Amino acid sequence: MDDFLIRAMLGGFGVALAAGPLGTFVVWRRMAYFGDTLAHSGLLGVVLGIVLNVNPQLGVVATCLLVALILVLLQRQRRLAADTLLGILAHATLSLGLVALAFMETVRVDLVGYLFGDILAINVTDLYWIWGGALLALGVLAWLWRPLLAATVHEELAQVEGVPTFPIRLAFMALIAIVIAVAMKVVGILLITSLLIIPAAAARRFARSPEGMAVLASGFGCMAVGSGLWASLRWDTPAGPSVVVAATALFALAFLIPNWSRRQTGF
Amino acid sequence: MPAESLLTVDGVSLAIRGSSILQDISLQVRGGEIVALIGPNGAGKSTLVRVVLGLLQPERGRVWRKPGVRIGYMPQRLTVDETLPLTARRFITLGMPASREQVRAVLAEVGAERVLDTPVQAVSGGEMQRVMLARALLREPDLLVLDEPIQGVDLSGQYELYDLIGDLRRQRGCGILMVSHELHLVMAATDHVLCLNRHICCSGHPEHVARDPAYLQLFGIDGARRLAVYHHHHNHRHDLRGTVVAGDSPVPARSAMPEEQGIPPRSEERKAHG
Numbered sequence: 001m002d003d004f005l006i007r008a009m010l011g012g013f014g015v016a017l018a019a020g021p022l023g024t025f026v027v028w029r030r031m032a033y034f035g036d037t038l039a040h041s042g043l044l045g046v047v048l049g050i051v052l053n054v055n056p057q058l059g060v061v062a063t064c065l066l067v068a069l070i071l072v073l074l075q076r077q078r079r080l081a082a083d084t085l086l087g088i089l090a091h092a093t094l095s096l097g098l099v100a101l102a103f104m105e106t107v108r109v110d111l112v113g114y115l116f117g118d119i120l121a122i123n124v125t126d127l128y129w130i131w132g133g134a135l136l137a138l139g140v141l142a143w144l145w146r147p148l149l150a151a152t153v154h155e156e157l158a159q160v161e162g163v164p165t166f167p168i169r170l171a172f173m174a175l176i177a178i179v180i181a182v183a184m185k186v187v188g189i190l191l192i193t194s195l196l197i198i199p200a201a202a203a204r205r206f207a208r209s210p211e212g213m214a215v216l217a218s219g220f221g222c223m224a225v226g227s228g229l230w231a232s233l234r235w236d237t238p239a240g241p242s243v244v245v246a247a248t249a250l251f252a253l254a255f256l257i258p259n260w261s262r263r264q265t266g267f
Numbered sequence: 268m269p270a271e272s273l274l275t276v277d278g279v280s281l282a283i284r285g286s287s288i289l290q291d292i293s294l295q296v297r298g299g300e301i302v303a304l305i306g307p308n309g310a311g312k313s314t315l316v317r318v319v320l321g322l323l324q325p326e327r328g329r330v331w332r333k334p335g336v337r338i339g340y341m342p343q344r345l346t347v348d349e350t351l352p353l354t355a356r357r358f359i360t361l362g363m364p365a366s367r368e369q370v371r372a373v374l375a376e377v378g379a380e381r382v383l384d385t386p387v388q389a390v391s392g393g394e395m396q397r398v399m400l401a402r403a404l405l406r407e408p409d410l411l412v413l414d415e416p417i418q419g420v421d422l423s424g425q426y427e428l429y430d431l432i433g434d435l436r437r438q439r440g441c442g443i444l445m446v447s448h449e450l451h452l453v454m455a456a457t458d459h460v461l462c463l464n465r466h467i468c469c470s471g472h473p474e475h476v477a478r479d480p481a482y483l484q485l486f487g488i489d490g491a492r493r494l495a496v497y498h499h500h501h502n503h504r505h506d507l508r509g510t511v512v513a514g515d516s517p518v519p520a521r522s523a524m525p526e527e528q529g530i531p532p533r534s535e536e537r538k539a540h541g
Contacts, residue, residue, distance in 0.1 A: 028351045150361040153347055160320050160340040161362050161406070200350075207352045 117240025
């Protein structure tokens with residue numbers, strides 16, 4: 001196997017491992033559109049990274065956190081529904097990113113790579129960033145697991161029981177920001193949410209506990225990365241989208257095979 | 268023997284976006300006491316519960332909780348997203364960690380042992396209320412706060428739940444603050460009733476509140492149905508004592524149900540014992 005392919009696999013697995021468990025929470029909390037909005041603002045973060053001359057991934061994390069905070073503040077007013085706000089911010093930040101990029105005449109940026117991923121171009125430094133970010137996200141998620149799960153089921157009940165729900169919510173947003181930053185190289189800004197949502201959704205039918213669903217989602221994510229890359233090489237298709245198509249195929253398969261777990265899960 | 272106060276609300280007022288929700292509310296819950304908050308929809312019952320729990324800050328007045336008091340809270344309605352695989356046991360231990368046997372014991376206490384390993388989405392409405400009650404009880408609470416504990420429960424289940432709540436008070440000695448929107452349902456188990464319609468219309472022993480003109484006016488406006496239930500209830504009590512001839516009251520078909528469920532006899536029983 002070629003080196004670039006091994007690096008692509010390793011990078012993809014790192015992202016899939018972290019995206020699985022985090023994605024289950026995105027599904028449970030119905031935050032798919034929220035994840036999409038943060039991801040869209042990632043391009044602005046890339047520009048920020050270039051302007052400040054720091055790693056683009058750091059710029060992405062910072063921008064995503066800022067957008068998340070703006071959302072939290074805007075949601076305090078009740079004149080506009082949450083999904084309207086998300087829609088505004090998602091497209092405003094993406095367009096701002098594109099406009100800002102156009103101003104940077106001296107820098108050549110691989111726009112398609114940022115939008116749809118460039119997994120075959122992952123280098124060793126990228127691997128450090130991806131695995132560092134993924135392990136950090138997984139570690140923090142494991143640490144927050146119980147209170148986050150309690151707040152997901154019923155926020156006020158959890159609060160009465162002593163869970164600091166607001167800090168937990170902010171921490172969860174920060175974790176999503178980290179995963180977006182590390183997943184950008186693999187599937188790109190526009191497709192990141194699919195790695196959060198699709199493996200988690202595919203895992204639901206086979207899971208009997210929240211933890212089981214998280215582990216299964218990681219597994220499905222890795223399978224999608226593996227088969228997507230293989231298909232990309234076999235038919236010379238773009239790698240990032242191929243991974244997403246593979247994930248979707250797995251999701252469809254999960255629903256087609258016989259329903260052996262129905263009795264236990266009630267799903 | 269006036270027990271120690273667990274919770275004292277003193278002159279609490281709250282307005283949300285300009286409209287007044289709570290006006291000068293005071294109440295107290297002592298250990299071993301059941302206090303019921305009743306009132307029509309929009310009366311501010313749930314808002315008051317949220318103030319009591321510390322989820323909302325009042326604009327005026329103060330809420331005092333006994334230092335170190337453990338509160339068990341049962342929210343109004345709880346549906347767990349279909350995508351989250353969670354058994355009743357896991358749901359209960361989200362409140363605090365507990366062994367399987369501890370969870371089984373607390374579920375047995377509320378009469379829902381059989382749903383231990385059932386996914387919460389497959390648990391019926393009445394059983395889910397019991398599961399939530401079990402989660403609150405697992406914390407060994409000094410004060411139970413129950414927001415519409417009978418919501419979504421069929422009629423026979425409603426009386427069973429109120430019976431259970433009365434038993435819990437006796438066995439555990441905890442104070443209970445509960446919200447309901449119908450007086451006749453809570454009468455049997457309750458020591459003190461607060462009739463709320465943004466301000467406290469009337470309060471006192473349930474028998475006293477039931478005769479209070481403010482109560483009758485408040486619920487009378489809501490239409491004849493509640494009044495019919497109320498009148499029926501009154502008549503039935505007389506029936507039991509034998510002082511009123513059974514046949515003299517025109518009982519509407521709808522309100523015949525409480526009679527079948529036997530709530531008034533329980534009310535008598537409580538009085539005899541308590």
